[in-house]
Amino acid sequence: MAEAKTMTLNMGPHHPATHGVLRLVLELDGETIVKVTPHIGQLHRGIEKIAESMNYQQIIPLTDRLDYTAASLNNLGYCMTVEKLLGIDVPRRAQYVRVIMGELARIMGHHLWLGSHALDMGAMTVVFYTFRDREMIMNVNEELSGYRLTPSFLRVGGIARDITPDFVKYVREFVKWLPKALDGYHTLLTDNIIWRKRTMGVGTVSARDAVNYGMTGPSLRGSGVAYDVRKALPYSSYDDFDFQVPVGENGDVYDRYLVRMEEFKQSIRIIDQAIENLPDGPVKVDNPLVSNPETDEVMQDISALIRRFKIQCEGPAVPEGEVYHSIEGSKGELGFYLVGDGTSKPYRMKIRSPCFILTSALPKLLVGHMIADVISIIGSIDIVLGEIDR
């Protein structure tokens, strides 16, 4: 009798479908996967260590480089954590602009997910449409901050400067346009028989397992658990807006796809409400230890000049203590754990990366499936290696 043997296959780190530099060692019995060992760390830049040597405002551009597909959301999570440690509340106008930027970033992240997910599985057309529409959000970012992918527009205590009339115009145009584009995406994939055959019943995970494995975000909601940080623990005036949390039923790749497609719509609803009801007022917190004084003031008042100099050189004065704060990132719950020691640099910053935990659940999702399903399952949990490796 022939001996049962398995074959080991190395996938990545440079495989185009691993969304960065993820390496999987697959053990195969024929074409069926019996064991998976993910290897990460190829993109490790030591952001947590670098952060310990920088002041609180300087860290903001570092956070852009975590989940670079939805950069503003990382800024939001980080800034809100520092504000929690400071014990300050941001003016409502700034909160609304942050929500708009955050939701635009979420749509941008979902655009990249949809395009590359479909591209990985052989449906090439979708990526052209999603990248065409992603361009519109990039233009909004450019109008506001000068940067297209990583705006770094948020600051501890508010936003960098007030928005421009063109920003409002571009956002309105986008809000009007996206529902039409979404119908297009649906036409290409939702009822497509090849798409359905490759995604339905693949990578199924039960609600109980998904929670135990620490999955969050759309990947968890695909299994039918309506956990969304925006609803569970509202932050940045999310309780002002009317939106729903879409959930799936079966927890397979197709349901995770449907959940994200519905999230496009909900994000558009939130942006629409925020841009139409944008409150007037300041965009920075009125706290001399945190916010830079305005340029006019600096030109006329020596104490404002000194204050600006001190804030620029030393960073904001943050008290001693430790906090954890989390937001709903585009991939799941994005949390920051900060330890402040009374200086203007954090003593310790730990990032709760949703993708890190999602990737640790990959063996659970993959074992028992065919090798071709690896591509669709990795695409369906929507990971970004910049955030996993930090």
Place this chain on the structure above:
Amino acid sequence: MENAEVLDRIKKNFPGAVVEESRFRGESWITVTKNHFLELMKFLHDDDLLRFDLLLDIAGTDYTPGSPRFELVYILFSMEDSRRIIIKLKVNEGEDIPSVTHIWKAADWPEREVFDLLGISFSGHPDLRRILTWDNFEGHPLRKDYPLLGKDFDEKFDPDTIEIV
């Protein structure tokens, strides 16, 4: 259940387990002893009234030269009540901590990360290896005595021999 009730319930079932408790910016921080740690974590997960079913993250901090040197932070979330609590554990250098991977599968990689970057080892972990750095990497980068820059950072080198001049 209010946060205070959660704390009461823990104290009633595990007398002497809570060393320190504090509230800061609306969040409960509970420091527990190592002896009760594993049973307490199991209780927090299984108990019908508490049901902390989601382990969000494990973070370690090096407080050198303080004693004990390290502090571990377990961030737990209960879906039913939308409540977060944070369990703290003080750890001496070289001390083994019982792994919680059999309670929450989510603990697997965070524990490996703490092992990799801070050098705290977990007993009972199924596969305790380095995760973000490579296998024969030396040292633990998030310890405070680990330098931010390597000694050959930004040094001139001879392109032929690749030696620093």
